[in-house]
Amino acid sequence: MPRVLWCINSKQMKHIALITGVTGQDGSYLSELLLAKGYSVHGLIRRSSVDYRERIAHLEGLPHFHLHYADMSDSMSLVKLVGQVQPTEIYNLAAQSHVQVSFDAPEFTADVDAVGVLRILEAVRTNHLEKTCRIYQASTSELYGKVEAVPQSETTPFHPYSPYAVAKLYGYWIIKEYREAYDMFCCSGILFNHESERRGETFVTREITLAAARIAQGKQDCLYLGNLDSKRDWGYAKDYVECMWLILQHDTPEDFVIATGVQHTVREFATLAFHHAGIELRWEGKGIDEKGIDTKTGKIVVAVSPDFYRPTDVVNLLGDPTKAQRELGWNPQRTSFEQLVKLMVEHDMNKIMHERISELSKERKMNLAEYLEKGIVK
Ligand code: NAP
Ligand code: G4F
Numbered sequence: 001m002p003r004v005l006w007c008i009n010s011k012q013m014k015h016i017a018l019i020t021g022v023t024g025q026d027g028s029y030l031s032e033l034l035l036a037k038g039y040s041v042h043g044l045i046r047r048s049s050v051d052y053r054e055r056i057a058h059l060e061g062l063p064h065f066h067l068h069y070a071d072m073s074d075s076m077s078l079v080k081l082v083g084q085v086q087p088t089e090i091y092n093l094a095a096q097s098h099v100q101v102s103f104d105a106p107e108f109t110a111d112v113d114a115v116g117v118l119r120i121l122e123a124v125r126t127n128h129l130e131k132t133c134r135i136y137q138a139s140t141s142e143l144y145g146k147v148e149a150v151p152q153s154e155t156t157p158f159h160p161y162s163p164y165a166v167a168k169l170y171g172y173w174i175i176k177e178y179r180e181a182y183d184m185f186c187c188s189g190i191l192f193n194h195e196s197e198r199r200g201e202t203f204v205t206r207e208i209t210l211a212a213a214r215i216a217q218g219k220q221d222c223l224y225l226g227n228l229d230s231k232r233d234w235g236y237a238k239d240y241v242e243c244m245w246l247i248l249q250h251d252t253p254e255d256f257v258i259a260t261g262v263q264h265t266v267r268e269f270a271t272l273a274f275h276h277a278g279i280e281l282r283w284e285g286k287g288i289d290e291k292g293i294d295t296k297t298g299k300i301v302v303a304v305s306p307d308f309y310r311p312t313d314v315v316n317l318l319g320d321p322t323k324a325q326r327e328l329g330w331n332p333q334r335t336s337f338e339q340l341v342k343l344m345v346e347h348d349m350n351k352i353m354h355e356r357i358s359e360l361s362k363e364r365k366m367n368l369a370e371y372l373e374k375g376i377v378k
Helices: 005-012 025-036 075-085 099-104 106-126 163-182 204-216 237-249 266-276 322-328 337-364 368-374
Strands: 016-020 040-045 065-069 089-092 134-140 186-191 223-225 256-258 281-284 291-294 300-304
Touching: 016 025, 016 075, 025 040, 025 237, 040 075, 065 075, 075 106, 089 106, 089 237, 099 106, 099 163, 106 134, 106 163, 134 163, 134 237, 163 186, 186 237, 204 223, 204 266, 204 337, 223 266, 237 256, 237 322, 256 322, 266 281, 266 291, 266 300, 266 337
Parallel strands: 016 040, 016 089, 040 065, 089 134, 134 186, 186 256, 223 300
Antiparallel strands: 281 291, 291 300
8 A cells, every 4th residue: 555545544534542551651641642632542551469550540530541451461462452442543652661670570571572562563463454553662762772873863773782672672673674564654753761750760860859859858868879970861751742643643654763952961860850859969979989968968868879780771862853853843842951850859849748748647637738837848
């Protein structure tokens, strides 16, 4: 089928999205975006013994939002789900997404992050939806790994540098292969790090904003981090999910780098986050002896622990979003680094304050108004 027919079909179709990884940071923002655009949104969730649906709790019960049990490691569940939902767009966001964890669980990471992509593609083919269903694959800047050029664009060679990145490289290539072999509309968004107030608590940005909030409110003494010199191109997740959608609305299936084009170190992120929490940091020492000191109290509030060093670490990511800007009309600078850090810290200062109030209320049986009135919390 000539590729131009995709444009005609997409305009005539009712929009039904299937999101894998719907409970994750990106899945939750993407669900909100697509529901606002009038899509019927179906999310794939997996069984867990604890409640992990916090990020999408506010969407449950909406008439066009549906959740289904399946698993990326279970082909049959995927074939059944795709057949039942008959999606016009699939956003494959599900992954074991933590780079450090991929060193501890490499086989599971490969199964979900590499073979999982193949399973989705085959589920679409098995249900004969190749010509009506567009597929977005969550690729990553980790593909550039031990970088061969700075900044990185769609044409920069890949050099994956973790089991996670190697698995994601398979995902990237199998998407490209199915696009070429079967003329399917499947694309990769090569996304650089994107963060938010919903970011998982074991990624470095959220570790920092939560710790800064706890330390500022007397709930923690010190934050331990790994490589402070590592450089990232950090953007805001809410801006990035819009780009995922734009990639699938493009006339032709193509891969895009999504990044801000601005780079900062982990140390710079920490300095700004603590500043927004009311603590000015002074850095002393080098390597594992480096410390972040509260200039007002002289206390050490950030220290380095080799436990957080990785066997191989990606240290110089900077994306070139020119293609997405030019061809999708996407604005990479909608939310600046400074705004991102501020909004994350403000969120976590509030979160910790509410946790403190809830602890105190249990102890002393007072409500929020009384605490504010007595000046116990501000
Ligand atoms: P996340 O918050 O870690 O969410 C991952 C999602 O995948 C969760 O919903 C998780 O479900 C689901 N999942 C994991 N294993 C699964 C399985 N076996 N079956 C079904 N679902 C499974 O990740 P994110 O930050 O939103 O990122 C979304 C995607 O973009 C991921 O593929 C990630 O690798 C990729 N990516 C992220 C970034 C970034 O900076 N955020 C950058 C580039 C690429 P549970 O809730 O049940 O665990
Ligand atoms: O926040 P991170 O764990 O994110 P990382 O490894 O860049 O991966 C994230 O972004 C990728 C896109 O490039 C995604 F594909 C992936 O799914 C995930 O969302 O670590 C960022 C940097 C690393 O260099 C790490 O070594 O921060 C360094 N770091 C220093 N101290 C730390 C810590 N990382 C974590 N998680 N915890 C630390 O204490």
